Amino acid sequence: MNPPESLTKPELTIAEAQKLVDEWITSIGVRYFNELTNMAMLTEEVGEVARIIARKYGEQSFKKDAPEPDLGDEMADVLFVLICLANQTGVDLTAALQKNLEKKTKRDLNRHRENEKLKD
Numbered sequence: 001m002n003p004p005e006s007l008t009k010p011e012l013t014i015a016e017a018q019k020l021v022d023e024w025i026t027s028i029g030v031r032y033f034n035e036l037t038n039m040a041m042l043t044e045e046v047g048e049v050a051r052i053i054a055r056k057y058g059e060q061s062f063k064k065d066a067p068e069p070d071l072g073d074e075m076a077d078v079l080f081v082l083i084c085l086a087n088q089t090g091v092d093l094t095a096a097l098q099k100n101l102e103k104k105t106k107r108d109l110n111r112h113r114e115n116e117k118l119k120d
Helices: 014-027 035-056 071-089 093-108
Strands: none
Touching: 014 071, 014 093, 035 071, 071 093
8 A cells, every 4th residue: 555645845834744644543553543542642753852852952861882863754743643633623723823822912012021030
């Protein structure tokens, strides 16, 4: 079985990404894992991102002779599982993100500019 042709598309909208993940799951992944399993997987993937960040930008170090992990790949794993959860629960991530940005804009319009801790 071949992967969906849209896998090679250079740019994706959020809606296209949700559709692409669904096509991948139904053609290659057989079916979605249940929501609880995917939530556990999301937590695991976020932990992998945290591990890289702690070692690359924090005080921890990578093990000697271990290949440096790919941060982008790990972030893509987080995004993939998050999209799976959105698809399973009927969340339109485009609409949700737009609504969330509107909420943040109303709530934080001046908050960050007025925060003394953020001034140079």
